[in-house]
Structure formats: C-alpha cells, structure tokens
Amino acid sequence: MQSVKKVASIALSVVMWIIILVAALYAFTTLATREDGSVSDIAGFTPLAVQSDSMAPTFNKGDLIIIQKCDTSKLEVGDIVTFHAIIDNEYALNTHRIAAIDEVNGMRSFTTKGDNNDVADTHIISDGDIVGKYVFALPQMGKVMDFLSSSMGFLIVIVLPMLLFFIYQVYHLIVVGMNLRRAMAEEDRLAAAAAIVDAEGKGAAATVTADNAAEQLAQAEAKLEEARRLKAEAEAAMNATKQEGTDGE
Structure with missing residues (x-):
C-alpha cells in the first residue's frame, strides 16, 4: 500500500x-x-x-x-x-x-x-x-x-490542474495533521497506561515487603517466646536444685 x-x-x-x-x-x-x-x-x-x-x-x-x-x-x-x-x-x-x-x-x-x-x-x-x-x-x-x-486552454491545462494540485496539498496537510494528532493522543494514552502499570508494580512490591516484615516479626516473636520458655525452665530447675540441698541438711 x-x-x-x-x-x-x-x-x-x-x-x-x-x-x-x-x-x-x-x-x-x-x-x-x-x-x-x-x-x-x-x-x-x-x-x-x-x-x-x-x-x-x-x-x-x-x-x-x-x-x-x-x-x-x-x-x-x-x-x-x-x-x-x-x-x-x-x-x-x-x-x-x-x-x-x-x-x-x-x-x-x-x-x-x-x-x-x-x-x-x-x-x-x-x-x-x-x-x-x-x-x-x-x-x-x-x-x-x-x-x-486561448482562455479555455489556459484554464483546462494550467489553471485547473494547479487548482486541483493545491486542493490535494491542502487535503494532504489536513490528513497529516490529523494523523499526527492521533499519534500524539495514542502516545499519551500509552504513557498513561505505562504509568498505571508502574504504579501497580510499585504497590505490589510494597505489599510483598510488608508481608515479609510481618512474617519476620512473627518469627522473631516465636523465637522470643521460645527463649522465655527455656529461661523459665532453667529457673525452675535451679530452684528445684536449691530446694533439694536445703532438705538434705
């Protein structure tokens, strides 16, 4: 084409x-x-x-x-x-x-x-x-x-073709202008779509980061709870040992 x-x-x-x-x-x-x-x-x-x-x-x-x-x-x-x-x-x-x-x-x-x-x-x-x-x-x-x-010959062979060519050039400029505006609008639309996708990507990344932080916090709390349990068991064992020594005297 x-x-x-x-x-x-x-x-x-x-x-x-x-x-x-x-x-x-x-x-x-x-x-x-x-x-x-x-x-x-x-x-x-x-x-x-x-x-x-x-x-x-x-x-x-x-x-x-x-x-x-x-x-x-x-x-x-x-x-x-x-x-x-x-x-x-x-x-x-x-x-x-x-x-x-x-x-x-x-x-x-x-x-x-x-x-x-x-x-x-x-x-x-x-x-x-x-x-x-x-x-x-x-x-x-x-x-x-x-x-x-002759007037007719000049009109037919020169004036009319030049007039048609001028009209064609004006039409061509209008079409080019319309195509340019459409291209600019399409470019703006694509840019807006790209911005939305980028924003959604950043939001998803932020969600993933928050989930990871929550998971890490839960793991830390679990470890802290385990440490407390072990400490309590150790203290209980020490108290029991002291009690036995007192009873022996």
Whole structure:
C-alpha cells in the first residue's frame, strides 16, 4: 500500500512539473513580444508558434520554432531569421530566409523570402529589425501553445490542474495533521497506561515487603517466646536444685 502511494506521489509530482514547464513555455510564447518591441528570451533563446506555411517544408504552420539572439553582422544569405514586420496592417514577428544582403555606406539591409513563397518579401529589413536566428523546430508543438493561448486552454491545462494540485496539498496537510494528532493522543494514552502499570508494580512490591516484615516479626516473636520458655525452665530447675540441698541438711 505504501509503495502504491509513493508511486502515485511521484507521478503527481512529475505531472505538476510538466504543467509548470508548459506554463513557462506558454508565458514566453504568448508574451514573447512586449509593448516596447523587444522580445523575451530564456538564456538568449525564444520559442515562437508558427502561424503560416510560408516556410514549408522547413517548418510548417502549427510547429514551434526556437530562435536565438545573434550578431547580425555575421548573418549570411541562406540564414533563417525572425524579424519585426507589418502583416495585414498589424505588428507581428515573421520568420523567413535571407535571400539577399545589400550594404550602402556601411549600413546593411536584408531581403527575405519564405521557402514556400513565389516572391520575396516587399519589406526590406535592417539590422535593428532582426530579433534572432532560427535554430530548430518542434513539429506541431505550436498548436499546443496556441491552445494554451486561448482562455479555455489556459484554464483546462494550467489553471485547473494547479487548482486541483493545491486542493490535494491542502487535503494532504489536513490528513497529516490529523494523523499526527492521533499519534500524539495514542502516545499519551500509552504513557498513561505505562504509568498505571508502574504504579501497580510499585504497590505490589510494597505489599510483598510488608508481608515479609510481618512474617519476620512473627518469627522473631516465636523465637522470643521460645527463649522465655527455656529461661523459665532453667529457673525452675535451679530452684528445684536449691530446694533439694536445703532438705538434705
């Protein structure tokens, strides 16, 4: 029974760690772009969910890509980069391959193109637009992040399990507290019982001691009585001897 509880506890801990890691990943994917235009990262790495098939088959819509901060001066044609862009009149991050690099008066500009697009991007980007360089992709994990981005997904996958785990921990603490109180009560009961047994043992020992004293006193009285008897007999014999001597004279 104890082994089953131990396995269940370990399994629950593993599940909670997975939820925590997923929640952390969710936070960085859904909140990656800040209002000031900067991008959050973990040790220089940022996870992003892919929203289109413009880079297929390198990676597809629904994948999760990992990008890394880079030195833009070392970028070359063929590198895949993530950059700030305006898509459908909205601010967004886009990830395409560098198709050409131009340099004018020491300032570099980049022409990008999606592997699955027929034409290059119309917006020419500069060093300041580039967020990072593509490292690798996790197939279909972007869908998980998109689901977590929704209110229902966040509630089901993160909030609800954490709430259940919190309730379980509270219940566990209550059970532990009750068991501790029962153990303390049982310990007190055993201590009281031991005290009673000890007292009874001492009483029995005292009774035995009193009985021995009474027995010894009786024996002493008997010996004293025997001594008195012998003394009386001796005195009687002496008196008889004296009487005989008087009669002879």
